[in-house]
Amino acid sequence: MDSSLLTIGLPIALAVIMLGLGLDLTPSDFARVARRPKAVLVALACQIVLLPLVAFGLVNLFGLSPLLAVGFMLLAASPGGTTANLYSHLFRGDVALNITLTAINSVLAIITLPLVTNLALAYFAASEDGLTMQFGKVVQVFAIVLIPVGIGMLIRAKAPDFAARMDRPVRIASAILLLLVVLGAILGEKDNFGSYFAQVGLVSTLFCAISLTVGYIVPRLLGMTDREAIASGFEIGIHNSTLAIAMAVTVLGEAEMAVPPAVYGIVMFFVAAAFGMIVSRRAAPRTAV
Known part of the structure; x- marks a missing residue:
């Protein structure tokens, strides 16, 4: 992968995306768990x-x-993000629930990302030069995930008007940077990407579809509302692929590991849009009644 993207572009992109996430969050988003524990x-x-x-x-x-x-x-263990919130808004989901889930997942990722990654490395890549996620790498995950989010929340608390004005520009910048990161990851492996896509394209599509479906059906079976189930589906089905790419490239130093989240970062937009159209049409008649 291109060294400038690796050392400068990717950390900046992730920082902006996580900062934008923080600008949307307040302490009440975490406190909301006590008011609606089942959905969360x-x-x-x-x-x-x-x-x-x-x-x-x-x-x-x-x-x-x-x-x-x-x-x-790595991708499966990555939390949702602002894109899930956007899709939830477009397709009549409970955006407040999305924000709460994103807030909690971003904190839990400090534990879940290293845990899942270490288990995966031990199972799949034990022979790959002893790759492990050591304590120093866990600290990197902490810095990657929480520091930009914390800064965003601090700005929101101290200068709410400024945070509100910055919300749209940061969302747009986040979307552009996400696209650039995905393209950069693809170009970095361009010699092998055709074969990689053949290997992971179908898996990515299936994983996205299953994630969205599980996120919707399980809450519905347990008695949650359509709006809550739609929000849950998007939160679970739309992952922070930029975080997974950053983990693969900057923390573990393996560009090949970044290919699945890069491919997923492309296919999820189309699969999530199709999912949204299906579930919102199903929800509309029930809401009307």
Whole structure:
């Protein structure tokens, strides 16, 4: 992968995206858990427990190479982000629930990302020069995830008018930077990308579709409203692929691991849009009644 993207572009892109996430968050987003624990706990259980199991099953079913398999597990352990909030808004989901889930998941990622990554490395890539996520790398995850979010929340608390004005520009910048990061990850592996896409394109599409479906159906079966289930579906099905790419490239130093989240970062937009149209049409008649 291009060194300038690796050393400058990727950390800046991720910092802007996580800062934008922080600008949307307030302490009340965390406190909301006490007021609606069922919706939050069901979605978190799907995100933290079911998705890694789904990803594990898919990478074994399709026989992915060790580094690509670890990249998929990294993706499965990554939290949702502002794109999930946007889709939820467009397709009549409960955006407040999305914001709450994003806030909690961003904190839990400090634990879940290293845990899932170490388990995946031990299982899939034990022979890859002893790759492990050591304590120093866990500290990097902490810095990557929480520091920009914390700065964004501080700006929101101290200068709410400025944070409100910056919300739209930062969202636009985040979307552009996400695209650039995904393209950079693809170009960095351009010699192998055709074969990589052949290996992970279908898996990425299936994983996205399954994630969205699980995130919607499980809450509905447990009695949550359509709006809550739609929000949960998008939160669980739309991952922070930039964070997964940054983990693969800057923390673990393996560009090949960045390929699954890069491919996912492309296909998820189309799969999530199709999912949104289906569930919002199903929800509309019930809402009208």
